[in-house]
Amino acid sequence: MSSIDRRQFMALAGLGGAVLVSGCATGRPDQADFYFVQLSDTHWGFEGAPNPDAKGTLHKAVAAVNALPQAPDFVVFTGDLTHITDDPAERRRRLAQFKEIVSALKVKTVRFMPGEHDASLDRGEAYSAFFGPTHYSFDHRGVHFIVLDNVSDPAGxxxxxxxxxxxQDLATQAKDARIVVFTHRPLFDLYPAWDWATRDGASALERLMPFANVTVFYGHIHQEHHHMTGHIAHHSAKSLIFALPAPGSQPKRAPLAWDPAQPYRGLGWREVEGGARSAAWEIEEHTVVKA
Incomplete structure (x- = not known):
């Protein structure tokens, strides 16, 4: 069975925009190419400046994913599902509302992990009641996925x-295994003064370094960012609520202003294509609303 990549499919079908279609060159389902969608930092419950459409962007993102010509293998939300509140009842209400909204996704598998806005004030108790464990691992088509929780501890x-x-989890993996890590905060010290780091992230990276094919996808910083720690690639995702400035580019970490002329600039989600036969991942960014 010959393979057809995304761009070839788009040319044959005469489609525009971002479409991700994968083919299986080996004929083995467990070795087939696949793709998933990453969404992050939806902050459900946030209101006010700088996002006058705070109650609309999550719904728009769900609709955009549902409109994809081919459904992704799974969708993953990399934290800050809801906006922080010190009212336990309100925290649960927001988590329930978020869960109801994303239940409209037409994807069989949706995976979650907490952000500090969801979990730092009660060490993940409410989050776990709605979404289960805050850290876990799973395997998909020859790739080992690890979800790390670096937010339930208030110290980060x-x-x-x-x-x-x-x-224990890594002990089951070969040194050339394909490994993907999902986490909320960056595991490396991106900009600790803005809480863009994990206190013991170096310890996690030390454990991952012996493995040849490791990629980390995270959120938290509300912008696209790419970094290498040795051979380990780190890719952050945009937010669905407001954009934040580049690390250290201004004195304080403050949301970027809403631009009425480009209302969803800096907001978005991403598709990631890969498979068991290649160590590379192809990343494609999408805006909340297609231009």
Whole structure:
């Protein structure tokens, strides 16, 4: 069976925009190419400047994913599902509303992880009641996925217990295994003064470094950013609520102003294409509303 990549499909079908279609060159379902969608930092419950459409962008993103010509294998939300509140009842109400909204996704598998807005004030208790464990792993088409929780600890650490779990999880993997890590905060010190780091992230990276094919996808910084730690690639995702400035580009970490002429500039979600036969991932960014 010959393969056809995304761009070839678009040319044959005469389609415009971003479409991701994968083919299986090996004929083995467990070795087939696939793609997933990453959304991050929806901050459901946020209101006011700089996003006058705060109650609309999540719905628009769900509609955009549902409109894809081919459904992704899964969707993953990389944290800050809801906006922070110190009212436990309100926190649960927002989590329930978020869960109801994203239940409209026409995808069989949707995976979640918390951000500090969801979990730091109660160590993930409410989040876990709605979405289950805050860290876990799973396998999909020859790729091992690891979800790390670096937000439930108010100090912004992964913690010794979870690092021990990571050791056990990685012990089952070959050194050339395809490994993808999902986390909310960056595992490297991007800009600690703005809380853009993980206190013991270096310990997690030290454990991952012996593996040849590791990629990290994260959120938290509300913008696209790419970084290498040795051979480990880190890719951050845009937010669906407001954009933030480049690391250290201004004195304070403050949301970028809403531009009525380009209302969804800096907001978006992404598709990621890969498979068991290649160590590379192809990333495609989308705006909330197609221009």
């Amino acid at each position: 650490a992964i913690g010794a217990e979870q690092l021990a779990w990571l050791d």
